Amino acid sequence: MSAASREAEGPPRIPGARATHGERLRIIVAGLIARYPLGGMAWHYLQYVLGLAALGHDVYYIEDSGEWPYDAALRAPAYSADVNVPYLAGLMARYGLADRWAYRVPDLDGPRWFGMSDARRRSVVASADLLIDVSGTVDRPEAYRGVRRLAYVDTDPVFVHIRLARGEPRLVERVGAYDVHFSFGERVAECMPAAGHAWLPTRQPAVTSLWRSEAPPRPVYTTVMNWSSYASEVHEGRRYGQKSVELERFLDLPQRLPQVRLELAAGPGHRERTPVARLRAHGWRVRDAARLCPDPERYRRYIQRSKGEWSVAKNGYVAGRAGWFSERSACYLAAGRPVIVQDTGFADDLRRGAGIVPFSTLDEAVEAVREVERDYARHAAAAREIAEECFRADVVLRSLVQRAVG
16 A cells, blocks of 8 residues: 555544654554443553554554454343444544444354445455454454564463463464564563463553543542453463452451442453452442443543552462553553552563552552552552553554564
């Protein structure tokens, strides 16, 4: 595709976008915004699209997982996209991307595409410089070999690497179809089998201008979580489990901090049901995540109105020490909200003594909350500073694109 034709189409109009000089690439972002129409999932992928557009790239969003949509109301697969397609279309239109998305939905009579016309979608794929598959969502990456470079972004380190080491045929084939591999596990190469790939560190990009809020927060520390998302994995005799394993170790935290409000916006759990009554009996405020923040706006507002985040990580991340850091926590930081999070071995530049306060034991968690309470203003300012320096979309994505295209 010529530079002239790229310029003629023009980039999407993104609120707060700051175009930068440099080579303008045609980039496809692949994700799961429509399949899981939930606020946090939308921001996870959308910030890649918005951040790349702000850098001046010609950006498109394509969702091609080959899986049935999820019905957030029924909390089960939906064999119709009647809710999911309008949800995605509305979100894309809100950010100037109305003609820059495509979504493939399974159908009993064969898959159906929504969004861009078939001709335009094929043209975009044939002329794209880079496809960034966030979370390995693309069903058949080999179908995108017309793109100059394919980049795989592993957002679930340890678990993915154990499955690769075990040699799961379809996963090995899919991951092997990509030219370059990134991971949210910034130290995963030090602690897990490489499975034949060089894993490059990356982080969640945050469009920080969209998260700033001057409104005073509620006096409550929150998080948005799933008790259990999928089955544990076993590697070399060691079990790598879900958040349920870790949160059990901190059940008594509210009783140790009677003056502090701790709230879990929790999903129902998949492999294990969220034990709402037992959590409440230990002093936790438990709310329904799907009702509380079902769309991007309410999810953002929930984070902005929180005093900060308190959260455990999946047991696999903690045990694996791969340096994973949550995409959700990056959003709290961008909103100027301190995060008190379980230590996964994350990078040294995130350990500044303020803004991000890690813990490993119950006693450390108690002291971490007290530390933030003692000097909240300092921790809030540090949170925003870390977001700007370490997670701001232009910083994260410029590095990712440069390494991906070689």
